[in-house]
Amino acid sequence: MTDPGPSPPPEQAAETGTLAARIALKQRAGGIVVPIFTVIFALVMSGIVVAATQHSVHTALLVYKEIFDGAGLNWIFHPTTSLLDINAYNLSQTLLQTSTLILTGLSVAFAFRCGMFNIGGQGQYFVGLIVANWLGVNFAGMNPFAHILLCIVAGTLAAAAYAGIAGVLKATVGAHEVISTIMLNWIAFWLASWLFGDGGPLQNSTQPTVPVSNQVSPGARLPDFWGVQGFQGVHIGLFIALAAVVVFWVLLNRTTVGYEVRAVGFNPDAAAYGGISVKKNFIRAMAISGAFAGLAGAIDMLGGTTNYQFGQLDVPFSQVGFIGIAVALLGRNTAVGTLFGALLFGGLLYGSFHGLGSSSVIDPQLAGNLTYIIQGLIVLFIGADVLILYVWNSRKKLRRPPAKPAKPAEATAA
């Protein structure tokens, strides 16, 4: 798989002989070292916060264990397929969370590969969710397969069009996509607040004073493949998300569209010189990026992650689009990396919010906020690979003093 990181300086590229040299090269370019170091660093930092505020290192260690258990990862030690088992149930919920984050992560990653920062995943997620809810509530009695397909396709396309606005603005008048996607985010935010709020068009028709939407009609719900009656099961959205990972990889690495996207991402001027329409690719990449986020919103709505409905009060607490940024950055904007990033954040989110819900170790409310701290640290430090590579390289320098001086800044200069 191609690394999205900057290409190494020529004198380093020359030494790519052995496998070890190539791995070293990748590490120097920040391949996998930076994400792993960042995660470890963020976890340690948040542990320090807990230890300092709770005046106990022991508590901090227990919190790690609680989050691990809360995410259902101790299921590995005593596996069972029954969801009545608490570990299996926790794991299933982590997987649900992960499938959404895979899609929002892919959304951010795709735009990144075209050299754009789609910060508007949250807004595009809302658009997908709104459209899926609207179509899912109406057209009851349709053939279930057709109904689900309609909701998903329409939600995805609507979000693609919504993100496409930012692409068109960038391509035609050069408006920076960060600014326009932030604005589109908040437009979608207030639109959702209005639609699902009291008196809004999509608000519950049977309870006019409750600011939530109607429930999606049973025919449009995604079937569970692992679950028991009465509990939230794992729906086939997980497979849709995994399929999206494959689509992302094939699209980016094995098609002309992907080649053009990557070419524009590496160097728009060179791509234009090579006959690739940069403007067309800005619009197309942004739309595809939005499609991934819209798909996430649609499967969340149809899969019952939000109990088949969405409320005005849920709007400010929905953060999956933003977490997608951390997921993509951690995954270095590759398909597989995003998958692992989503798994990490899925576990963290569910493990800290719900796994600690019954905990006596630490106030569960604290743990939820801990996830935001970890997320913030990861995003902050993943962008600062110069720092981490400097530490990495100076470690090697310490071991081999006579080696020629490393040039960390040069290897990663943007």
Added chain:
Amino acid sequence: MSTWAARLENPLSASLRDARATGALGIFLGALAAFLAIPPIEARTVTWPILVGIVAAALGVWTVTRGRRRLGWGAVAAGVLGIGLGILATRSSTENLGTAFDATLVAQTFSFATPLVFGALGGMFSERSGVVNIGLEGMMLMGAFWGVYGADKGGSWAVGLLVAAGVGGLVALVYAFFAIHLRSDQIVGGTGVNFLAVGITGYFFVQLYHNNPIPNGVSLLPNIKIISGNNFFAQAIGDLNILTWASFALVIVAYVVLFKTPIGLRIRACGEHPRAADTVGINVYAVRYGCVVLSGVLAALGGIYLSEGPQGNGSFLFNMTNGRGFIALAAMIFGNWRPAGAFGAAILFGFSSALALKLQVYSGSAATLFQILPYVLTLIAVAGVIGRTVAPAADGKPYVRQ
């Protein structure tokens, strides 16, 4: 173009020929069209708003043909909006009008605009020096929490202000280190700051207050009364918060510093062409550090207004800024990276928030939609439909010393 000689010969026709004045007059008439239909004048026929609005739109079109597109289209929009609002107002009942449009609408506009002015001016300093600051939202949130914490524990709002400014500056210093020295992507770094601020404020709010509301009786930011009585002006601008007055002063100070002092020239040089600035001996890193820290201090002061001002009333809520940092960013862009422009945009956005609150007498759900206005306007502004906004040339580009 009229020459100075022509202007001196016939001042009236010269000023009429000056498209800028015509455009401004158009915008004023557009506002007047809506204003005629609401208290205190409250014309109950649609004739006057429509007439005045049409004149405003015509002046706008004329201005556009003279090359001042941004101003001209603004006047056209003001005229059309004025007619629409005027018709709506004449259709609605007198009591509702009285509730929605009174002097407190003005006071609330300033109140909603205050945090935006601080945030927008902070962002302006940072971006004028060449560092994009997406982290305004997070810095504001830090100011909101640590400000009310300082006021609670320190026993005085002044302590709160100092704590907020200090924490805001500190967060900005960390961000500046990442953005300037480590040359990390500024958008990514700012996003990280925003996440981190949500986590830190949320964590310490639970930790320090055990998830209870902050106790009553926290020393609040005081109001300063300059006009007493029961007249329109006393209610509208007579009794504003200390930070609101400070925000007015800040706009003037920001303008003078940025455009009339050597320091301002250096800041702008670093934002436009850092290499050239470096060549003539300006320490680009130092200027950028100073500007980013200043932006954090100002954003945090905007944030403390949310928790310690008249609306917050000494309380803190999880993620209470709720996008205001981004509206401030929008105001800065809409105002074209200029102090007066950013201030005007912040007032406009504050007005739309105040109006959203007031219009709840008509329909609660539709009033929510008014919150969208700042974002739509900014989107239109960056799209260049009504004139282009131009960022500093080196905005967002890390500088490598050679």
